[in-house]
Amino acid sequence: xxxxxxxxxxxxxxxxxxxxxxxxxxxxxxxxxxxxxxxxxxxxxxxxxxxxxxxxxxxxxxxxxxxxxxxxxxxxxxxxxxxxxxxxxxxxxxxxxxxxxxxxxxxxxxxxxxxxxxxxxxxxxxxxxxxxxxxxxxxxxxxxxxxxxxxxxxxxxxxxxxxxxxxxxxxxxxxxxxxxxxxxxxxxxxxxxxxxxxxxxxxxxxxxxxxxxxxxxxxxxxxxxxxxxxxxxxxxxxxxxxxxxxxxxxxxxxxxxxxxxxxxxxxxxxxxxxxxxxxxxxxxxxxxxxxxxxxxxxxxxxxxxxxxxxxxxxxxxxxxxxxxxxxxxxxxxxxxxxxxxxxxx
Amino acid sequence: xxxxxxxxxxxxxxxxxxxxxxxxxxxxxxxxxxxxxxxxxxxxxxxxxxxxxxxxxxxxxxxxxxxxxxxxxxxxxxxxxxxxxxxxxxxxxxxxxxxxxxxxxxxxxxxxxxxxxxxxxxxxxxxxxxxxxxxxxxxxxxxxxxxxxxxxxxxxxxxxxxxxxxxxxxxxxxxxxxxxxxxxxxxxxxxxxxxxxxxxxxxxxxxxxxxxxxxxxxxxxxxxxxxxxxxxxxxxxxxxxxxxxxxxxxxxxxxxxxxxxxxxxxxxxxxxxxxxxxxxxxxxxxxxxxxxxxxxxxxxxxxxxxxxxxxxxxxxx
Numbered sequence: 001x002x003x004x005x006x007x008x009x010x011x012x013x014x015x016x017x018x019x020x021x022x023x024x025x026x027x028x029x030x031x032x033x034x035x036x037x038x039x040x041x042x043x044x045x046x047x048x049x050x051x052x053x054x055x056x057x058x059x060x061x062x063x064x065x066x067x068x069x070x071x072x073x074x075x076x077x078x079x080x081x082x083x084x085x086x087x088x089x090x091x092x093x094x095x096x097x098x099x100x101x102x103x104x105x106x107x108x109x110x111x112x113x114x115x116x117x118x119x120x121x122x123x124x125x126x127x128x129x130x131x132x133x134x135x136x137x138x139x140x141x142x143x144x145x146x147x148x149x150x151x152x153x154x155x156x157x158x159x160x161x162x163x164x165x166x167x168x169x170x171x172x173x174x175x176x177x178x179x180x181x182x183x184x185x186x187x188x189x190x191x192x193x194x195x196x197x198x199x200x201x202x203x204x205x206x207x208x209x210x211x212x213x214x215x216x217x218x219x220x221x222x223x224x225x226x227x228x229x230x231x232x233x234x235x236x237x238x239x240x241x242x243x244x245x246x247x248x249x250x251x252x253x254x255x256x257x258x259x260x261x262x263x264x265x266x267x268x269x270x271x272x273x274x275x276x277x278x279x280x281x282x283x284x285x286x287x288x289x290x291x292x293x294x295x296x297x298x299x300x301x302x303x304x305x306x307x308x309x310x311x312x313x314x315x316x317x318x319x320x321x322x323x324x325x326x327x328x329x330x331x332x333x334x335x336x337x338x339x340x341x342x343x344x345x
Numbered sequence: 346x347x348x349x350x351x352x353x354x355x356x357x358x359x360x361x362x363x364x365x366x367x368x369x370x371x372x373x374x375x376x377x378x379x380x381x382x383x384x385x386x387x388x389x390x391x392x393x394x395x396x397x398x399x400x401x402x403x404x405x406x407x408x409x410x411x412x413x414x415x416x417x418x419x420x421x422x423x424x425x426x427x428x429x430x431x432x433x434x435x436x437x438x439x440x441x442x443x444x445x446x447x448x449x450x451x452x453x454x455x456x457x458x459x460x461x462x463x464x465x466x467x468x469x470x471x472x473x474x475x476x477x478x479x480x481x482x483x484x485x486x487x488x489x490x491x492x493x494x495x496x497x498x499x500x501x502x503x504x505x506x507x508x509x510x511x512x513x514x515x516x517x518x519x520x521x522x523x524x525x526x527x528x529x530x531x532x533x534x535x536x537x538x539x540x541x542x543x544x545x546x547x548x549x550x551x552x553x554x555x556x557x558x559x560x561x562x563x564x565x566x567x568x569x570x571x572x573x574x575x576x577x578x579x580x581x582x583x584x585x586x587x588x589x590x591x592x593x594x595x596x597x598x599x600x601x602x603x604x605x606x607x608x609x610x611x612x613x614x615x616x617x618x619x620x621x622x623x624x625x626x627x628x629x630x631x632x633x634x635x636x637x638x639x640x641x642x643x644x645x646x647x648x649x650x651x652x653x654x655x656x657x658x659x660x661x662x
Contacts, residue, residue, distance in 0.1 A: 051479055172634045203634040207583060208576040209382070210624075216378035217628035220369050234583065237484070241577040245381075245496035246374075270578065273484035 039068040041094040042299050044292070045085050047102050047126065048077035052269065053288055054100065056345035057125060060292020061098070067300050079103035086110045096120040096299035098292075099135075101128050108134045120299055124291045132324040137305055139295050142286040143328040144176065147231070148183025150284060150332050151263065152193060155227045158261045158281060162195040163226030166218050168239055168264075170206040170232040180231050199225070204235045211238035219248060219260070230264035236283060237266065240274040249279045268335050268343040275340050282336040288345065290330035294319065298327075348600030352615035355648060356622055363626040370629045373503035380510055381495065382621040385410075385575065387513035387614060388568045389592045390599075391520040392444075392561030394613045397596050398524070399557045400537045400605025401458035405447060406565040406592060407585030408469035413439040413569030414579035415473050418482030421491075429490050436570035437563045443469055444562015451558065452551040466589070470581075477581040484577045494574045509571050516564065521610040529556050538606030595620050598648045619648065 044061055046054035054073070061069045072089065074081030079102040087110055089097060097114060101107060101123055111121050111134045120136050127138040155165060167184070169177045181201060188198060199222055204211025211234055218225060219242070230236040239262055243249040250259030263283050274280040297313045298305070305311070305327075310320045319327050335343070364371040389406050396403045413436040420435055421427055443465070450461040484492075498507035524530040529552075535543040536553040544550060565585075573579050593603075599616030601608025623644050627637045 048479065200631065202628070207586065208572075208578075208580075209385075212576065213378060213382060213624055213628050216374070216381070217625065217631075220372060220375045220378065220629055221367075221631065234580070237578055238576060241484075241492070241495075241575075244492075244577075246377075269483045269485070270481075271484075273577070 039066070040096070040300055041068045041070075041092075042096045042098065042296065043089045043094045044069070044071045044098045044124070044295075045082055045089075045100065046071065046073045047100045049073035049075055052345045053267065054125075056288040056343075057100070057292050060289035060294075061296050063289075063293065064296040064300065067296060069296075074102075077102050079106035083107060083110050086114060090114045090117060090119055094119060096122065098122045098124045098139075098295045098299070100124050100126045102126070104129045105131050111135060120302070122295050122298060124295050125288070127326070132326075136325065137298055137303075137321070138324065138326045139291045139298075139329050140326055141288065141291060141328070142330055142332055144179060145183060147265070147284075147332065148180045148185075149187040151180070151229050151231060151265070152184050152187045152196070154263050154282060154284060154334065155229055155261060156193055156196055158263070159196070159226045159258075161193060164197050164199045164222055164224050165227035165229065166199055166222065166225060167201045168211065168215055168218070168228055168230040168232075168235040169201060169203050170235060172203050174206075174232075177231060184229070204230075204232075204238060206232060206234040208234060208238050211235045212242055215239040215242040216246075219246065225260055226258070227261040227263070230262070232264070233266035233270055236262070236264035236280075237270050237274075239264075240271065240279050244274065244277065244279045250281070251278055267345055268340050269345060271335065272340055275335065275337055278337075282334050284332045284334050286330050287333050287343075290316065294327060294329050349609065349611050349615055351651060352599060352612060352619055352648075355651070356615065356619050359619070359622050359626065359644075363622075363630060367630055370626060375625060375629055376504050379618075379621045379625045380504070381507060381575070382624055383617055384507065384509035384513035385568050385571055385588070386591060386595055386617045386620065387510075388516050388564050388571060389588060390595045390613050390617050391516050391610070392564035393589075393592045393596050394520065394599075394601060394608060394610065395524075395533060395557045396458070396561045397593075397601050397603060398533045398537045398605060398608050399553055400540075401451070401554070401557065402462065402593065402603070403444075403447060403558060403561050404459065404462040404589050405443070405465040405469055406561065406568075407588040408466050408473065409440050409443045409562050409565035410569040410572055410585035410588060411579070411581060412443060412469050412473045412476065413437075413566035414572050414584050415477045415482060415569075415581055417570050418486055418573060418579050419476070421488065422482070422486045425488070429488070429494075432491065433567065433570050436566040438566065440566015440569065441559055441563040444559040444565070445555070447562060448555040448558035452554050473581045473584075479581065481578055481580040482573065487573055487577060491570075491574045492577050494571075509574060512567075512571065516567070517610055517614050524610065529553070533557055534606060536605075591620060594645045598645065620645075 044058055058071050072085045082102050097119055108131055115121055123135050123138045125141060128134055167181060202214040204214045215238055228239055230239050243260060243262055247254035248260045252259055262280050265285055266283055267285060271280060271283055293316055294313055303311060305321045305325060307321050307323055310318055312318050321327055369375060393403060416439045417432050417436045447462055447465055450456045451458050494508040498505045532548045532553045535548045536550045540550050572584055595616035596613050597603060598619055599612030627640060632640060
């Protein structure tokens with residue numbers, strides 16, 4: 001809809017927050033008070049507090065021994081509150097900062113000051129795109145170029161590499177979504193997928209209502225549909241609910257033939273119910289904890305990295321430093337009935 | 346020509362035209378989709394209907410929906426065995442309180458309804474974030490007994506009228522009865538058509554305002570629980586987002602005067618049905634996503650322009 005009254009929300013929220021003095025104070029999530037000692041101090045600054053995704057990233061840090069880890073999350077996902085935390089942490093004398101940046105450029109100066117004092121600066125999950133020189137290494141979730149092909153393979157393997165399928169995306173202008181869809185289209189030229197036909201790409205705008213209506217319309221329009229890929233968590237959840245309601249999933253009450261296979265990208269908590277019920281057999285995402293593990297490894301070993309370097313992380317394998325000093329933390333994880341219970345994010 | 350007939354005619358023309366272009370639009374599966382789109386809009390529109398009759402407007406309903414949905418979701422998380430009717434009662438109660446806040450701002454602080462509810466639109470959404478700590482209520486929290494209200498219902502000829510729609514129609518029926526036979530209901534019309542005359546006749550504007558906005562809030566709270574049932578999750582950011590615009594459009598298409606004093610429940614109900622038909626049609630026809638919003642807005646404008654021409658013709662007579 002054209003008028004976005006809700007755009008006011010952040011403004012008013014910001015006002016409320018700036019009047020309430022305690023709200024802007026950064027919150028300490030965990031970690032003991034610093035003691036002078038040999039242990040290296042690493043602080044993780046997520047985008048904001050209360051986000052289960054970053055709690056999972058933090059788990060990757062917590063597992064490591066030999067470092068003193070703490071997490072300092074701003075109450076709201078804006079750069080100014082991160083700025084205060086960065087300065088405060090540098091004063092406290094941390095050895096390394098792992099940051100999920102809320103802005104690609106507003107933090108440059110504070111980070112430069114930190115680096116000048118010998119603090120290692122790593123970005124995690126959200127990079128300083130275009131300003132990479134203000135941090136040492138950027139650790140990103142996964143190589144996004146591999147997502148499209150992986151999704152096609154995941155669907156293909158469940159429908160015998162044959163039949164019509166559709167994509168339920170977010171908005172028509174979402175850059176990640178469009179990049180993934182492009183790589184899916186390219187991957188379909190592989191002879192292996194010759195019998196798979198992409199019949200339509202629809203957009204649910206990441207709104208549950210619109211996503212549901214689009215998913216329902218796909219079922220109406222394409223009676224021979226064998227599969228749906230929804231690389232967005234809102235779309236995937238909405239489509240799963242539609243398949244659950246209509247009973248058209250493989251083995252469902254009203255499934256014709258082999259049923260409609262649904263897959264995509266989402267977090268385990270959002271999909272647990274549908275996987276346990278059998279509506280969705282499997283879907284994918286990276287494990288956010290991997291980023292924490294790698295950041296800890298780089299910081300505790302004081303690795304100085306440049307593009308082309310590679311290093312080994314015990315239990316995780318070998319990683320190569322890409323252009324702009326970016327490291328892709330992990331492979332896509334495929335969640336299914338067997339492993340979904342092990343994750344909580 | 347009565348407003349309801351125009352709406353009905355528009356619906357018939359739309360269904361026929363879309364059905365000719367894409368015959369699958371008239372198949373049971375597509376009709377199911379149309380009927381599933383309606384319940385939330387109907388329940389919210391009935392609340393808005395009451396407010397509009399008094400000459401007011403409530404922009405905050407989407408945020409009330411989200412707060413109630415998250416609130417009930419958290420209750421279900423803490424008390425997994427909570428009976429479903431009790432969950433609904435809690436949603437209604439939460440909404441009632443927030444609706445009361447709206448009324449208090451309008452009556453006691455004398456704020457214009459538009460301004461007051463734009464404020465609470467943001468404030469209630471903020472409360473929702475604070476309450477949820479930014480986490481959404483996931484499907485595993487919501488009992489099957491709740492989500493099955495969207496999938497189960499009364500079936501006939503391959504078409505299912507979901508329990509959610511039954512609730513929606515029940516709310517519409519109750520609203521019609523209340524407006525027709527309830528003294529408080531008739532008072533809403535009185536203050537909406539002429540507040541001064543109503544006051545002289547002993548009808549209290551502030552009482553009518555409290556009734557309208559509190560009920561509107563309560564129904565938005567009910568819609569919050571229905572939202573959880575329909576979509577199987579509640580996100581503090583996206584739940585109910587932009588719903589106010591859809592709902593106000595439905596009420597306007599249904600012929601209620603936005604200046605107050607007139608409007609029928611049947612009209613608003615048909616307004617909801619028309620919007621539902623349009624939404625499913627846009628998806629079913631496979632109209633390019635980049636053009637859907639424009640098409641949607643154009644149809645709404647067309648419906649309201651037709652109404653304007655009709656009203657002018659009436660005045661001329």
